[in-house]
Amino acid sequence: MHDQKDLLARALGMFSRTEPWGAWRSVFLDLGAALGEARYEHARLGRPAELTTRVVTGLMNLFSSLHRVGEEHRRDDHPPVNPHLEKFYFPIDVDYFHVRLIGSMNLLAKLAAALASRPNQVPPSFRKIRDWLQSNPANRDRIGRGLADLFEEASWYDEVRQVRDAIVHGGALTLVFSVADRRPVFQVFKTVVEPIINRPGLMFNEHVVYFDAYAATYLADLLVFLEEVTQPVAAMAGVSLEGHGARLEWPGVGVVASWLAEQIGRCP
Secondary structure (H helix, E strand, O other): OOOHHHHHHHHHOOEEOOOOOOEEEOHHHHHHHHHHHHOOOOHHHHHHHHHHHHHHHHHHHHHHHHHHHHHHOOOOOOOOOOOOOHHHHHHHHHHHHHHHHHHHHHHHHHHHHHHOOOHHHOOOOHHHHHHHHHHOHHHHHHHOHHHHHHHHHOOHHHHHHHHHHHHHOOOOEEEEEOOOOOOOEEEEEEEOOEEOOOOOOOEOOOOOEEHHHHHHHHHHHHHHHHHHHHHHHHHHHOOOOOOOOOEEEOOOHHHHHHHHHHHHHHOO
């Protein structure tokens, strides 16, 4: 288990200030570059290379979504781009955040399956692969014990998945609210009187959630998870991470970095 403040700091350490948007530096990006090169010599790495690219592309789309949230909720002297757009677009961004995080984890499950000793016997979703690991200890060797440990320890996934499933499968309602300090605030409701999210340290009050704190917390979980799975996946693929130094400069990267820094400051 990670200490929350240390985890946020680890995630923030992946970001740097560059114009105009900032940069995200991750060994997972190196993994994508390495697989992209190796796929031309080793046909079996074509599918893993594609899946890694899809994880990164999904994060790029998520960063873009968060860029819009950040611009519409700036707390400096600049007014929002359009104060009337917030109530229309922000719920979509909240829903997409949950869908994208769970989608990323499912892609990582498919990546593990594609590199497993017996790919067709490994479930293709993160939830199912965790159930599969718990059902038979011998399954851990199919994807490697290091990767299996990381998958089983990702308890934050269950928290996000609960909200995502309610949105996608349960017809939950995402509502957004205006507060005096202009920080983005939301809640996802099973019914109009039954909010889903209640995590200490992220709440505006007992009913609604600060989205910047919420997004920083769970993005830190995902970004650190990507860092930690990279080496076991690279070993399974037989690729080297040396000599790449890949980084991503993209809209929203700076917003994420600022939210991570602000959430660190709120931690005890």
